[in-house]
Amino acid sequence: MRRTFTALSLISLAIxxxxxxxxxxxxxxxxxxxxIAxxxxxxxxxxxxxxxxxxFIISRFFNKHSRS
Structure with a gap:
């Protein structure tokens, strides 16, 4: 999940x-x-x-090594 939000953050930043x-x-x-107005x-x-x-903020909420 963390990778998904990080990827979305990078895509948005690239745009x-x-x-x-x-x-x-x-x-x-x-x-x-x-x-912003x-x-x-x-x-x-x-x-x-x-x-x-x-x-980016959402991706930081997820642990790097989550236990399933």
Missing amino acids: AIIKLVIAGLQHDFWSLTPV YNAPQGIFGWSLTLALIF
């Missing part, structure tokens, strides 16, 4: 980084702002960063 690089290459960096994530960049953080 955010790809979106950031594409915006930088197109000289459209400011279109990513605001990342009115206490909610905005756009694909904000949502992917938020989900990456949430999935």
